[in-house]
Amino acid sequence: xxxxxxxxxxxxxxxxxxxxxxxxxxxxxxxxxxxxxxxxxxxxxxxxxxxxxxxxxxxxxxxxxxxxxxxxxxxxxxxxxxxxxxxxxxxxxxxxx
Numbered sequence: 001x002x003x004x005x006x007x008x009x010x011x012x013x014x015x016x017x018x019x020x021x022x023x024x025x026x027x028x029x030x031x032x033x034x035x036x037x038x039x040x041x042x043x044x045x046x047x048x049x050x051x052x053x054x055x056x057x058x059x060x061x062x063x064x065x066x067x068x069x070x071x072x073x074x075x076x077x078x079x080x081x082x083x084x085x086x087x088x089x090x091x092x093x094x095x096x097x
Contacts, residue, residue, distance in 0.1 A: 005093040007077060009068060012087065016061035017054030020068060024093070025049055027075075031068065039064055 007022040022028050025048065032051055036044060039060055045052040053064060069089065073079065077091040 001097055003095055003097055005077075005095070007072065007091040007093075008088065009065070009072075009091070010088045011061075011065050017052060018061065018065050018068075019050065019052045021050035023049065031071070034071075035064060035068075038067065 005022070005024045005027075007020065007024070007027075009018060009020050011018040020028070020031065028046075028049055028051060032044065032046055035042070035051070035053055039053070042060065042064070043054050045054075053061075069079070072091050075093075077093045079089055079091050081090040082088060083090075
């Protein structure tokens with residue numbers, strides 16, 4: 001049977017922060033770990049299946065956003081929809097169980 005995992009990335013330019021939520025809890029943990037290493041100066045808030053990263057200096061927020069998009073695509077996640085002029089991106093991961 002074909003199944004899907006779902007993820008959402010929302011990027012806000014004004015406070016230079018993004019919110020990532022996902023149904024794959026292991027992936028959320030991996031991303032949190034990587035972001036903490038790459039951007040130790042950023043403020044990270046987390047929940048069970050989401051994270052918010054903010055308070056970047058310079059253009060690090062954009063760098064983090066593109067790193068996350070690239071990482072998801074390399075792991076096989078398909079971007080399938082955008083909203084709000086690309087500020088919100090939805091991804092899905094198809095698998096068979």
